[in-house]
Amino acid sequence: MNKILLFAHLKEQAGSSNLTFDVSGKTVRELRDYLESETDLGSLAGIMIAINEEFATDETVINEEDVIALIPPVSGG
Numbered sequence: 001m002n003k004i005l006l007f008a009h010l011k012e013q014a015g016s017s018n019l020t021f022d023v024s025g026k027t028v029r030e031l032r033d034y035l036e037s038e039t040d041l042g043s044l045a046g047i048m049i050a051i052n053e054e055f056a057t058d059e060t061v062i063n064e065e066d067v068i069a070l071i072p073p074v075s076g077g
Contacts, residue, residue: 005069013041029058047072
């Protein structure tokens with residue numbers, strides 16, 4: 001199982017700071033597609049994804065027990 005940490009508006013949309021899914025063996029791109037179809041998070045375009053505290057590319061493969069963070073863009077001034 002993989003723990004998926006949520007921040008900012010994603011946390012509010014889910015009503016929780018994390019989700020748990022078994023996504024080992026999927027790429028980050030497949031993870032995005034999976035979460036868009038299986039949750040109410042909406043589009044994850046533009047969301048940065050980190051695995052074990054390191055930013056990942058769409059081709060990165062997720063391993064069992066990896067901790068995944070979905071990080072929305074930050075704006076401010």
